Amino acid sequence: MRSMLFILLISLMPLASSAPSKRIDIQKVTDNVYALVGQRGPMSKWNFGTNATFGVVVTDQGVVLIDSGASDKAARYIHQSIQEITDKPVVLVINTGSEDLRWLGNTYFKSLGAKIITSQRALEHQHARSSELLSRLDTFIFPEFSAGTTDTYADETFTQQKKLVVGSTTLILNYAGPAYMPGDFYVWLPDQKVVFSGNIISTERMLAVARESNTSSWMNVFREIEDLNPRYIIPGHGHATDIKTARADTYTFLQLLRKSVKTFIEQGGQIENVSSLKEYPLSPYERLIGYDMLLGRNALHVYMELEWE
Numbered sequence: 265m266r267s268m269l270f271i272l273l274i275s276l277m278p279l280a281s282s283a284p285s286k287r288i289d290i291q292k293v294t295d296n297v298y299a300l301v302g303q304r305g306p307m308s309k310w311n312f313g314t315n316a317t318f319g320v321v322v323t324d325q326g327v328v329l330i331d332s333g334a335s336d337k338a339a340r341y342i343h344q345s346i347q348e349i350t351d352k353p354v355v356l357v358i359n360t361g362s363e364d365l366r367w368l369g370n371t372y373f374k375s376l377g378a379k380i381i382t383s384q385r386a387l388e389h390q391h392a393r394s395s396e397l398l399s400r401l402d403t404f405i406f407p408e409f410s411a412g413t414t415d416t417y418a419d420e421t422f423t424q425q426k427k428l429v430v431g432s433t434t435l436i437l438n439y440a441g442p443a444y445m446p447g448d449f450y451v452w453l454p455d456q457k458v459v460f461s462g463n464i465i466s467t468e469r470m471l472a473v474a475r476e477s478n479t480s481s482w483m484n485v486f487r488e489i490e491d492l493n494p495r496y497i498i499p500g501h502g503h504a505t506d507i508k509t510a511r512a513d514t515y516t517f518l519q520l521l522r523k524s525v526k527t528f529i530e531q532g533g534q535i536e537n538v539s540s541l542k543e544y545p546l547s548p549y550e551r552l553i554g555y556d557m558l559l560g561r562n563a564l565h566v567y568m569e570l571e572w573e
Contacts, residue, residue, distance in 0.1 A: 304469035313338035316365040324431030326355030332369030336412030339369030360462025361448040362389035370416040382418040386447025443482040457495035467502035469553035473562040
């Protein structure tokens with residue numbers, strides 16, 4: 265009986281546990297929906313910018329890919345993972361934002377004939393940041409990253425909502441306001457009740473707050489996703505999960521972080537000391553990958569945001 269229970273537990277473990285050496289683990293979510301789960305740590309020479317979660321929807325007409333990776337090499341690794349799932353071509357790439365992980369692999373997929381779509385706000389921010397992102401790949405990370413990586417932009421944009429039908433699969437692209445980046449949006453599959461959230465939702469690792477982030481709007485966008493009552497969330501980082509876990513790791517964290525920084529400001533705390541928030545109720549999030557690296561930086565950006573609210 266114990267051996268049977270052990271076998272059952274092993275079978276339910278995520279693929280990441282059985283293949284820790286892989287850059288990308290494949291998680292089947294529904295019959296035609298998959299999460300490609302990269303490392304939850306920072307970008308490195310080993311992962312080549314696959315350190316995020318990417319989405320795959322296999323349709324009658326081909327593959328829809330959600331986010332293309334942070335380099336040409338990342339895109340090639342993503343494509344290798346897709347080929348483990350299906351031999352159908354990638355016909356559409358959706359960039360859910362302007363972070364490098366979401367779009368700098370576009371050139372490779374464009375060369376395969378894929379069409380690319382993103383939000384108008386994301387496209388504008390991609391143009392504004394491309395030199396910075398490419399320079400970072402070349403100078404501050406590893407020169408190998410820059411080989412073949414160019415700033416290829418979307419063929420089509422939308423402002424608020426875009427309905428796509430690929431084969432017999434319906435996808436709805438919703439831009440509900442700025443979040444981690446100004447143009448972040450989510451992809452909703454109403455028939456499967458699946459949300460691809462991009463950077464709006466992060467699980468298993470601590471989300472990052474950047475200078476461009478709008479945490480107040482971010483929380484509103486999360487609530488819009490929550491109102492859809494999705495069966496599955498495929499986050500920007502982490503394995504496919506449910507809305508309860510997504511809320512805990514994203515919405516509740518943002519809520520507590522904003523409250524903690526606001527209290528710090530009200531007590532006369534100065535910006536140079538805000539990165540130390542040990543006295544505030546954020547310790548439950550020590551379980552998240554990147555807690556020590558990101559908490560202080562997150563607090564700093566929220567402090568600057570709250571000063572202007």
